[in-house]
Amino acid sequence: MAIYTNLYLLVFLPLVLILYQIIPQKHRWKILLCASYIMYFTFSKKLVLLLIGTAVFTHYISIWMEWIDIRSKQEQAEASDRKQKTEIKKGYQARKKGVLALGVLVLLGILFYVQYYNFFAENINKLAAHFSAAALPILDIAFPMGISFYTLEAIGYLADVYWNRIPAEKHLGKLALFLSFFPQIMEGPIARYSDTADQLYEGKPLNMGDLNAGFERILWGLFKKMIVSDRLATLTGELFNNYKDYHGVMIAVAAVTYTIQLYMEFSGSIDIVIGSGRLFGVKLPENFNQPFSAQSAAEFWRRWHMSLGTWFKNYLFYPVTVSAPVKKWNRYARKRYGKYVSMLGASAMALFPVWIATGLWHGAEWKYIFYGLYYFVILFIGVALEPFKEKRNQVLHIDPNAPWFKALRILKTWLIIFTGELFFNARGLKAGFIMFRNLFVDFHISDLWNGSFPETSLHTADYLAIAGGCIVVWIVGFLREHKVDLREKILSSRLPLKWAAYYALILAILIFGAYGAGYQAVDLIYAGF
Amino acid sequence: MDELLEILNDIDDSIDYENEKALIDDHLLDSFGIITLVSEIEERFDVEIDAAEMTPENFNSVEALWAMIQRLREN
Structure with a gap:
């Protein structure tokens, strides 16, 4: 009984709520x-x-x-x-x-x-x-x-x-x-x-405030999962399973669409989880905070799967930071090589176990270990370059708060994320490397419309639903990033407006949600970890 | 206290430490800033910070940091 099934949402959850209240x-x-x-x-x-x-x-x-x-x-x-x-x-x-x-x-x-x-x-x-x-x-x-x-x-x-x-x-x-x-x-x-x-x-x-907030959050999660993620699974399944048949732009499509699918699936499921808890008045910790607005890989991990990151920070990173070997290294290296080298060494000693553990936590496969090491290297380079960033900005007259510079940093972070997810979802580490290599083979943007796009059960209407769903999620995220919480606004709005929003969500899920034999009934990805 | 402010400004001088109360909660001090901070505090104030002290409450403001240093000195 997964949390997105009718059995859970329409039978189990209401029954538990009734028993709980009486x-x-x-x-x-x-x-x-x-x-x-x-x-x-x-x-x-x-x-x-x-x-x-x-x-x-x-x-x-x-x-x-x-x-x-x-x-x-x-x-x-x-x-x-x-x-x-x-x-x-x-x-x-x-x-x-x-x-x-x-x-x-x-x-x-x-x-x-x-x-x-x-x-x-x-x-x-x-x-x-x-x-x-x-x-x-x-x-x-x-x-x-x-x-x-x-x-x-x-x-x-x-x-x-x-x-x-x-x-x-x-x-x-x-x-x-x-x-x-x-x-x-x-x-x-x-x-x-x-x-x-x-x-x-x-x-x-139970009270109306919590019930409304929980109900709204569950609908939002279903919207992400059923309109976008379940559809994209059909496309990503084809691209990743038959990866040898694709190259160039199609590999880029695989990486980008899988990242979107994973985000919609995982954050959508977490919305259902947090919404379910909220029905009972339990506020569970948030797991996502507009991760695609991050301007660096380090920031991405403060916004993506936050509860895992927080756990590793509290119970692995900090204890290692203040452990005897790191302190010993600091005392030794500071005198011999100065602050910068001592800090670099300490960072490597604290970062390495965190990222190996993060990789392994996802499963027992070489590709996950590679995924952890990939982020270890990127984050470590980030730490090593930190002192030079200010100088670079001064020399090149860069205003770090300029919109174009922020946009460039976000774009760079996206490339890091997409590449990471390509390996994460590849059918093994070797397949990941083959896909990565093929990304640079015959890269023609025209492959998107010249008939090279993979034939799946998805039709134009499906792609329109995916695009529409993504745009809605992006707008809500964009507003949140600018301190406008649409969910809260709907909750505190007058009754007719509130229910109009709920009905719109319900109808969107019923009409545009992916149902039937043509779609993959997608299991919860993170439930496998 | 001035010495502590000096350490913090060395790590990142764009933060208004005297008024900031959420250095950790708002991610103003990142993990590497914390590594540097811990090692500097231990070095300059001759205290031992162990894992039990690594909580946001101890690192969120300059006052909290100072209180932790005082407490560790007394032990």
Whole structure:
């Protein structure tokens, strides 16, 4: 039961809303928990046990860490002098660190096993074949949907308890709800405990404001997904599956249309997720913020899949930044090579694990590792060139705020994004390189209209619907970028205008949405990660 | 405090640090600015910043940064 299906939108969601409202407030979170597990069961069957196991394990690890803190404080209070107090504190801190390490290793171990074991086994076997060494068995491992999302949430929660940013959740069921809230479980956004937990447990009564906002957001998500993304999937499927048949401008079309498809699909699904949460008064973190307005690759990643970026920043980038090796390097390099080189080295040490992890997080394939490294190199070059940008602007008399300069920077960022997505969606890394090479072979813009365009089930009307959908999404994004939130404006407008807007959206989805056998019923792309 | 302002201005002198309250939340200080800031603060104020301190609340304003430095010095 995916979140864009009629079963979810017209049966499951209304039923949960009714049950939620008729139950006393303090028990409402239990309805959300039951709904979450039922939903998870519909697509993962017995693997729901792994989700339950993760919740139980995370719960007891966090309680254990809190218990260590309590014991530490008790013993420190009984200590005779400051030195003894420090000793006790240090001892318990080391123990607490050990417990956190155990928690993180087990959670990552499970993720590694289900997601990456076969990938590593296959590659090790290829290597072992050269030395006639024994091969690792390739296993038939079932993939638990959403594991990449809930594992990160669980690790983030444990780290926050470890750093005393939040108290451990004493109720196992409540923690289980945080880790499994049904709209989020398939595609995120990856929430921090402090952002959503209280809202999930509050059992806030349904109200018209939240219901309207949620309903509007879900419609907006369906609009993006059904009018644009589901149609484009037909075209991108043809171009990427038969990539050897295409070259030049068609490869560019593949990269651009897949980027648009992915954005419409992923951000549209997140709209449905955030809208579903909002119906219950739960405000989930945003995942997109007009990513195509970014003027650099670094800014793009602050606007695209924001909850993943925030997670890596908080739980990988910052801890690495203040880790002993980076500090040691800084002290050493600063004296020998100066500030610039020391900063470059520290940036590389902090950036590299983040981007390798970002690549791997998407799946166990070389193309994803390449995708992570691609952004690592681009971001690192950006850091290295930063001090020279001001000088360049002075020498060339460039006003960095001039519209033409901003437009040029946006265009450059688009090229970086499109190239990245070409590899991301290629049928393997080798196919990615072939497509990239073919991009420069016989590049004729006239291929767009001289009959070379691939024959698919899409007709002129479909392309018009895609273009129309893109224009509407672009206008809404453009206005938001200029501080005009059309969604908020519609919500606060008078009843007739509000419903006129809703009906327009509903009609657009019903009339222009992609239905039937001619279209690919597209699965949620990020649910596969 | 002046020394801290000096460090911040060295990183990016286009920011009005005395009035800015959302250095992190508004992405005024990017990740690399933070790397430099952490290492400069540790060097000049002889403190150890660990991962637990890496929160927006500690880095959003010059006052918050100063309060964190004072707290770390006392420990």
